[in-house]
Amino acid sequence: MAEWALDNLEKRLAELEDREAIRNVLDEFNDTADTKDMEAQGQLFREDAKVIQHLGETTHVLDGRRAITDAFGGYLATVELTYGRHETKPYS
Structure with missing residues (x-):
């Protein structure tokens, strides 16, 4: 196989691995x-x-893992149902 073809194949494989x-x-x-x-x-x-986060006219910046965790946790405490387990992987 030509070197350019192998390079292209490696790039395509890397892209698929990144997507997964x-x-x-x-x-x-x-x-x-x-x-x-x-x-x-x-x-x-x-x-x-x-x-x-852009909420209408308001923008909030969550700075750091702890701030993100606290904010997301605060939101999730207010709702009963979230994503409903919408998986992006194919069914097996």
Whole structure:
């Protein structure tokens, strides 16, 4: 196989692996929201993560894992049903 073809194949494989890793994180995020396991959900974020929330005209910046965990946990405490286990992975 030509070197350019192998390079292209490696790039395509890396992209597919990246997409699967993103799906896995999204599934874990949804699962932890469904079970309201905020500490586990918080571990999905880097310690220095930032989340910017736009709520109508208001913007909130959640700065750091603890702030994100507390804010998401506060929201989830107000709702009974969350994501309903909408998984991004194919059914087996």
